[in-house]
Amino acid sequence: LTNEPDAMPVSIYDIAKQANVSPSTVSRALQDHPRIAAETKRRIVALAGAMGYVPSAVARSLTSNQTWTIGVVLASVSDPFTGRVVEGVEQAALEAGFGVLLSTSQYSREREAAAVEALRRRRIDGIVVMSSHLFARSSPAASQVAAPVVVINEQDPGEGQHVVSVDDAQGAWTAVEHLLALGHRRIGYVGAGDRPKSNRSRLRGFHAALAAAGVPPDAVLVLPGDAQGDHARAGAESLGPLLAAGATAAFCYNDATAIGLLSACYARRVAVPADLSVVGFDDIDAAAYSVPPLTTVRQPRFEMGRRAVQMVLALLRGEQPPNERLAAELVVRDTTAPH
């Protein structure tokens, strides 16, 4: 086969020799340079193909000061939220002829810093960060990068930081509106103590939807959730309080919370959705597999990845793209029914 050990790939020099022209002519032929004879170009392109020439992005990068590479920094690839986002990133990058270099921090600040350092060494053109709660505006890593950085779902963006995020309040509103339309009036909210910002936004949407429908708020129906971030447990432990408060429906901070609540319902023989309607947030994969399948608010994960890259590219062009706040979409499945 062609796999001889250490067979140096052919360079434009080799082609030049074969074609009896100078390297620069080859270079020009291989690009869309105007100043080259059509015939020469044809001849050289053909020869390059025949010789199995593959241009070296490395050399090109050295002269052009670009690597056509976008670094993605995230906590974990197998996080239920992550996959689609990365796919969106990859798709948008591919369309623009860029590659995607992956770095996971495994929720470690040190590893994140190391990842960013590695990206700097590699001279990547831009960075997309998925909110790791680490790469905050205060992060020393952030300020040192020359390349444009776009953060996805950053809770608390600093001045001048570029952000793509979901509209938490609007998403919550949609969920509650759905429950109201089904005739529910005693609607509970199960929050997340470890995500103050987005929790507040979702709670705001929750209240706004109630207010718009003329339903008076009731503090008993609002549960704070676990401060440590054990969402599933918070969901499970909220069942008692919810029932005690006379709730016929509950909107949960996210799907993990909702699925926790569902499991508590199952254990205590509370029929869903007959006795209690449940709505989550995120639309992680597990939401479709829960029993019953979970009605939830879908974060446009793929689109967030895409937009983040497009924002990086705009910044690379010297533009000043505005931050993006994407709408979340209600996905009705089987955990919600009329009151």
Next chain:
Amino acid sequence: LTNEPDAMPVSIYDIAKQANVSPSTVSRALQDHPRIAAETKRRIVALAGAMGYVPSAVARSLTSNQTWTIGVVLASVSDPFTGRVVEGVEQAALEAGFGVLLSTSQYSREREAAAVEALRRRRIDGIVVMSSHLFARSSPAASQVAAPVVVINEQDPGEGQHVVSVDDAQGAWTAVEHLLALGHRRIGYVGAGDRPKSNRSRLRGFHAALAAAGVPPDAVLVLPGDAQGDHARAGAESLGPLLAAGATAAFCYNDATAIGLLSACYARRVAVPADLSVVGFDDIDAAAYSVPPLTTVRQPRFEMGRRAVQMVLALLRGEQPPNERLAAELVVRDTTAPH
């Protein structure tokens, strides 16, 4: 901040000028070169730090003919199987000081070929491919790459191809052994028509376990599964035949199949595991969320990713690493119970 537009990063030249030494001295100071005065080295390292020097991997790659980058080619990042594998890849790569460049084919042969071409241009050092049923030994892409290629879970490895895979027969054996230990004797198998190789291996393990226990095989209990690869549907549609055949337990080709079977049980009020025990294969995320949580055979996905990279690195060192066949591990959850 430091983010001035197009501020060229400092090079060893800049440092050399500041330190009144030659660039090569700086280069030596920054490596672990033996022939340099300790004092000079200290001084230059300090200066480099102060000047915010970040070495250029691009330039280094040009001279060394290495990029310290491993390309990962897979069908989709959000495939339930994928995330952990990528994490394993990333982990092993990181340990060796390598980066991971991600390419998804989205199940398209063309995109896969394009991805490999892009990797070649970038002069990546090695490639890990997750069996996409495309990058087969016959693939023209494969033969043209100079870099070592390791394939994960390749069904039908060609001569000289490097492969990391799971031991299908052993995994199936473990599953069936578990059911036998619970007292089941009428055990069904639900296959996958679109994966002939691994299906055959798992079926072999299934039969071997039965034989070892002295349970006679019964062809009625072996279901072929969907030829098109709709595993969930195949699982659902197998419930009837299984019950007709008097099965008290079923081992499924994979979790998707098992979950399909579970949903059919739910719909037809067949109690799991009371009336029917079910075992899957893979241990995808959804397996833990199914109702009841699915007993299954776990593919060591993280480890497969790790090993694949280690194999690439070994090949890079000029070694001839043997192919790896990793054991799968039984994960007992709630879909299996004594007969």
Next chain:
DNA sequence: TTGTAAGCGTTATCAA
């Protein structure tokens, strides 16, 4: 239209 030569940031070989 084509060729020559310098430069991108680093490493490595050879002298000094």
Next chain:
DNA sequence: TTGATAACGCTTACAA
């Protein structure tokens, strides 16, 4: 122990 110099593969003025 340090410094010149060439080399890596390509692009791009500038010259021819």
